[in-house]
Amino acid sequence: MKKKNLVVIGNGMVGHKFLQCMIDKGATADWNLITFCEEPRMAYDRVNLSGFFLGKTADDLSLVEPDLYKNNNIQIHIGDRASTIDRTSKIITSANGVSVNYDKVVLATGSYPFVPPIKGKDADGTFVYRTIEDLEAMSAHAKKSKVGVVVGGGLLGLECANALKNMGLETHVVEFAPRLMPVQVDDVGGAVLKDQIEALGVKVHVNKSTTEIVNENGTVHKMVFADGSELQTDMIVFSAGIRPRDDIARDCGLVVGDRGGIVVNEACQTSDPDIHAIGECALYENRIYGLVAPGYTMATVAADHLCEPESNQFTGADMSTKLKLLGVDVASFGDAFAKTPGSKEIAIKDSINGTYKKLVVNESGSLLLGGILIGDASAYGNLLQLVQNAIVLPPHPEDLLMPPREGGSSFSMGVESLPDTAQICSCNNVTKAQICTAIQDQGLTDIGAVKKCTNAGTGCGGCVPLVTDLLKAELKAAGIEVKKDICEHFAFSRQELYSLIRTHQIKTFDELLDRHGSGSGCEICKPAIGSILASAWNDYVLTPTHAGLQDTNDAFLANIQKDGTYSVIPRIPGGEITPNMLIVIGEVARDFNLYTKITGGQRIDLLGARVDQLPLIWARLVNAGFESGHAYGKALRTVKSCVGSTWCRFGVQDSTSLAIEIELRYRGLRAPHKLKSAVSGCTRECAEAQSKDFGIIATEKGWNLYVCGNGGIRPQHAQLIAEDLDKETLIQYIDRFLMFYIRTANRLERTATWLNKMEGGLDYLKQVVIHDSLGICAELEAEMAYQVQTYACEWKATIADPEKLQRFNHFVNVDGPDPSLMRVEERGQVRPPFDHERSKERSVVMP
C-alpha cells in the first residue's frame, strides 16, 4: 500500500507532541510525515521559556531529541511557514515556495500574543514574550534599560516580570483588571499575590488602562493611563493574552469562531474532515485551551483518530494550574470561583506568612470541587486528586488547609486510596494504573526510572511527590526492600559492613572480601570500606593493603583537579595563622608556581601541584610545622570561627580557642562523608555554625550545639540539639554524635540527609546522644577516644617513607613530569588552559 501524506503545520510543543505520538504508535509505517516550522529551530519548551534568562540555551530548551525526525523519516522544513492550503487539489504551499500534496493535515499553528491597540504601541522598545527570538530582542534592549513594564498581570505576564527583574531592571506590572491573574484567582487571592510580589520588589499597578505610549526619539519613553497618571519606562513587554493563529484556516474557508479559533469537534477535526486542528489554534465548544496539557491531549486524540477513527475523544480539559511565579506558589484548580450552585467556600488568609488558601466544597461539604492556593501550594497534588476522583472528605474539611499539628495527625490522603483511573500526571495524562503497572512489570525501583518509563512527572513536575509516594507504596506492597547493597561485590549496606568490620575485628579489605564478598571490588566498595577501616582502626591509609582502596584524592593526599594536577590545603585550625606561617605558604606557592585562593573554610588552597611536586611541597610545609588539612578526604575538614570575645565587642565566649581545640580533636577523622564545623562567639553567628554538620554558638551561660546542617546543593540549617553546655559536656555530645553518624550513615551521606531519613528525627537523635537510650554512649566515646589518641599526620608519615614517595613520580620508568600539562596566565597567576586555548600562543607548557 502506498503511504499517505500527512502534513503538520507548526512545530511548537503541541505539533511536536503529535509527531511523537505518531512515532510511538508506529504510524510512520503508513504515513509520510511532513512538517513546517516557521521558527528557525525545532520545538522547544515554551513553558519554561524564562529559563533562557537563567542561562539555559536554545539547545537546553529543545524538546526534540537529535536525529529523532531523521531516524523516523519525518521531513521538517525549518524556517519555512506554510502559507496556503488548496483544499480542492489538496496542496499546501509554503512561504519559500515548497508545495506538498496531502491526504491529511494537522494544524498546530498555536497562538500569537495580543497587543492592545494603544497609540504608540509599535515604538522601539516594545516587545512580546513568546519565542526565543523575542527573548533575545528583550535581552538586548534590557542591557541599555533601567526600567521595564509588563502590560498584563496574568500567568505569562508575571513570568515575564520575573525575567525583567532577573535582568536587573526596576520592574512594573500593569494590569487592566482589578487584580492579578484574574482568570485563575479571586479578589482576596489576587491581593495576597500582589503583596507577595511587591515584597519581592516588583511594582504592581492594577485597574490601569493604558491610553498612550509616548515615544522620544523613536524609543519608548513613558506610558499614560486613563486615570491621568504616567509611568516612565525604557521598555514595555506586552503579555495581555493570546489569540489563536487561524489565518491559514480562514483563508481556505474553514469554519472559525466569532472571536477567532479554528472550530473542531471531539476528534479535533475541523469543518473539513481531512484537516485537524490542535492546541491553542483550536476552538472546542467556543473555548481556546491556552495551556500545554490540553494541547497535548488534543495531539494524542488527533493521532489516535488518524490511526484508528473514533478511538479517542477530546471533551474539554481541566484547566487546573500550579506554578511558581516570581518565587511565589500559585495554584488554581477545579471550580475555583464557586460557580457550582450551592457550593461553599472555606478560606484562610494568613497575612503573616503571606498565604491564602481557599477550598470550594459542595453543598453538604462532602466533596471538594476546587480551590485556590497562594504562597504555599504544597497541597495541590493531593487536593487535585480529591477533586478529580470525587473522594469523600473527612468530617472537618478545613483541616485540609492546616499544617499537621504537633502531636496530632492531619488528614492526609494516602496514594493507596486513589482509584486506578486517577490521573496522576496531567501534563502527560498518566494514570495511577499505568504507573503501578510500569513499576511492577519492569521492576522499577527509583523515581528516575519511573519518569523515564511512564513520562509521569516530566512536564511541570508538580506530581513528582505523588509519583514518589506511589513508587514507595508499590515497593512496600511487593515486599521489596529498597536494595541497600553497596555494590555487586558485597550484599551489605554500609552500616552492615561497618558492624561486620567492628565485630569481627577485620583489618583489611581482602579479609572482608574473602569472608563476606565476591569478585575483586570496585570504585564504590573500595573507598567506602577504606573509609570504614580508617574510622574503625585509624591505620595509615597508604599502607600497601589500604593504598589500592583509596580514591585518587586519598591515594595522593591531595585534591585532584580537572587536568590531573592536585590542590594542596594545609590545616589552619580555626582559621588562625601567624604571619610567619602565612609567609611560608606564600613562599611555597611562589616557588612551585601554584595558583592561590582563600577557601570558604578559612584556609588557603594551593592549586596546580603536579603529582611529583606534592612530596616536595609537603616537605617544606611539614618542616614549617603544617599538617595535612584532609581537604582530600571524607573526613573532618575545618572548624571555622569568628574572633569571639578575644577581640569582638559583642563576643560572649572565646570561640577561636574552642574552634582550634575541636579541630585538633577531630582532625583526620574519616566519616561516610566530609564533615564541617564552626564556632561562633555570639548569636550574631559570624562563623555560620548553623550551616555545618555540627556547629557551636556561644551563649552567656555556655555553648549551644547545632547538628546536621549543610550548604551545597540542598542547603539545610543545622538544628539545636542541646543548650548552654559546658565545654566537657559539649565535647562529649559531639563525640557521641559523630561516632553514631559514622556507625549508621550510608556511604556518601551527609549528616543532614542522614537525619532526614532517621525515623524519629531529631528527637530520636537526642534520645541516643543525650539520654543514651541505646546504651551505646560509653562505646561511642571509647571509639572516639581511640581515634583521637591514634591520630598521626599522613603527610608527615608519607614524606618520611622513601618507598611511599616512589608513587609520586608521574612515570614509573623515566624521570620527569606529565608533558601534557599546560598553564595560562591570568591576573598574575597561572591556571590550566581551556580547550580552545590549548593550541594558542598564550598557553605555555608547564616548566
Added chain:
Amino acid sequence: MTQTTIPAVSQWQTICPLTRIIPNTGVCALVNNEQVAIFRIGDEVFAIANYDPFSKAYVLSRGIVGDRQGIPKVASPIYKQNFNLITGECLDDESVSVPVFPVRVTDGQIQVGIT
C-alpha cells in the same frame, strides 16, 4: 581469557619489576613516547592508554581497579567512567574506548610490547 587481536609485537620494552606496583593499583610508563597505564591485579598485569578521553587528562593509572561482573576494569579518577582493562572499551559509554597495549611479566619484570 581471550585477547583481542593486537598487531604483532616487534619488540618488548622492560618497564619495572612487578613488585614495584602495589597489588591492585596502577602506574604510568612512558613507552615509545606514549603514556601507558599499567595495572596489577594479583599477579596479572594490564596495559591501556593513560589518557582519559572524558577529562582529557593523563590520569587513568591513578584510578581504582576492580571488576564489573568479572571483567577487570579501572574507574577514571576524574569523572569515574569505567574502562575494560582487556579491551579498552568504556563500560559506561559504548561509543568510547581507549587503546590497549600488549603487556607481560618475564622474569619478574613487566614488559610492554611495541608494535
